[in-house]
Amino acid sequence: MSEASLSGGKKLHIGFSVAPTWLKGRRPEPGEAPSAQDPAAFYIDLAKRAEAAKLDFVFKVDYLYLNPALANGSPGSVAFEPYILLAAMARETSRIGLVTTASTTFNPPYVVARQLQSLHWLSQGRAGLNIVTSIEGAENFGDAPMPSPEVRYRKAAEFTDVVRQLWQSYPPAGDGSGKSAARAIDHQGEFFSVKGPLNVLAHEAGAPPLFQAGASEIGREFSASVADATFAAAPDMAASIELRADLRRRAERLGRRADDVRVLPGLYFFLAPTREEAWELHARAHAHLTRERRLEQLRTVIGLDASHLAAADRITPGMLPERQAPVRSRTHADLLRRFIEENDPTVDEVLARPEVVGSAHWVSVGTVEDVVADIADWFEAGAMDGFIALPGGSTESLNLFFDELVPELVRRGLFRADYEGTTLRDHLGMR
Known part of the structure; x- marks a missing residue:
């Protein structure tokens, strides 16, 4: 198949995570991580590089808790408040989209609607909202325990509806009579009571695009109903093909177009001049994960204790706990369960899976040519x-992405050579 026919004329949508993932598993050299003296400069530089590469957006992940066991006190491990950080990026860029995260479990919708609309104005239509239901952090917002996934997603659906109503509640122009077109939304629901209207004008670029990451059964239904793009947890091509096809079917059933939900898996890549060097980077990034830690992570992900098994022993579906057993992340548990059910893998194969050693992201290791070929294969297969670019292993891996990998995607006709619009909706091809 020719390069021009790989995408059927479509172009890739590429986002870039500004979290310093290339430092994972090692101590950064000076200048590689945010500086305590000027952390904003570090992230602004990444946004500028992403904009120079004509990427769709940069993405700032957000967590509302800190695990003391994993904290190392470096600026690179600090979860800076995303709206403030992206507002700084907005002033130093002009085209790149700016996607931030908000927990629907812990935040009031009026505050989030106002923050996003403000960022939308500061960036002139480049803001996007990643909706998360959170799986940890309840203790930072009161004494109540974390709600069940079912409750969290019901709350997320109502939250999203209220935010959308608020974004539309203060149009930029009246009816010509000199009277304001602002109107109350008078929302009364299961979780929220919000009168409105929002006190920030709607932007002429349209509402900020919505992103979502849930891949469990309930998460998929929610994503298909509201998301313009899904940050897919897809550790392998088969999982991504199945997820994308399922989301497209669900979107059509809910009255949307199949193409309205863009599936964007995280790509955790390790780039180097040779394959051997790339695999060395990969090994170094995971060297801190001892067998004991991986076994504990397996228990956390899927509730399975494999500590009594040998490395070559096979894990079969009959060994798995009940599907409804409590787990930290239903998405990761379902992905790992599917892999085990379909492959009867060895213990070592399971302990090396992305769901166990990472965040269930697609991992690609090799030269620029290797990873580009991997990307083209996934795109051609409809996966x-x-x-979402997640550089791994080294600063060189990061540089190879910007300096060689993206230009090669452009050369093959898989990515844009220049921006065709000025807003995030433009970049995503939204009507």
Whole structure:
């Protein structure tokens, strides 16, 4: 198949995570991580590089808790408040989209609607909202325990509806009579009571696009109903093909177009001049994960204790706990369960899976040519509409992405050579 026919004329959508993932598993050299003296400069530089590469957006992940066992006190491990950080990026860029995260479990919708609309104005239509239901952090917002996934997603659906109503509640112009077109939304629901209207004008670029990451059964239904793009947890091509096809079917059933939900898996890549060097980077990034830690992570992900098994022993579906057993993340548990049910893998194969050693992201290791070929294969197979770039292993891996990998995607006709619009909706091809 020719390069021009790989995408059927479509282009990849590419986002870039500004979290310093290339430092994972090692101590950074000076200048590689955010500086305590000027952390904003570090992230602004990444946004500028992403914009120079014509990427769709940069993405700032957010967590509302800190695990003391994993904290190392470095600026690179600090979860800076995303709206403030992206507002700084907005002033130093002009085209790149700016996607931030908000927990629907812990935040009031009026505050989030106002923050996003403000960022939308500061960036002139480049803001996007990643909706998360959170799986940890309840203790930072009161004494109540974390709600069940079912409750969290019901709350997320109502939260999203209220935010959308608020974004539309203060149009930029009246009816010509000199009277304001602002109107109350008078929302009364299961979780929220919000009168409105919002006190920030709607932007002429349209509402900020919505992103979502849930891949469990309930998460998929929610994503298909509201998301313009899904940050897919897809550790392998088969999982991504199944997820994308399922989301497209669900979107059509809910009255949307199949193409309205763009599937963007995280791509955790390790780039180097040779394959051997790339695999060395991969090994170094995971060297801190001892067998004991991986076994504990397996228990956390799927509730399975494999500590009594040998490395070559096979894990079969009959060994798995009940599907409804409590787990930290239903998405990761379902992905790992599917892999075990389909492959009867060895213990060592399971302990090396992305769901165990990472965040269930697609991992690609090798030269620029190797990873580009991997991307093209996934795109041709219908496994994705694009990806979120997660550089791994080294600063060189990061540089190779910007300096060689993206230009090669452009050369092959898989990615844009220049921006065709000025807003995030433009970049995503939204009507």
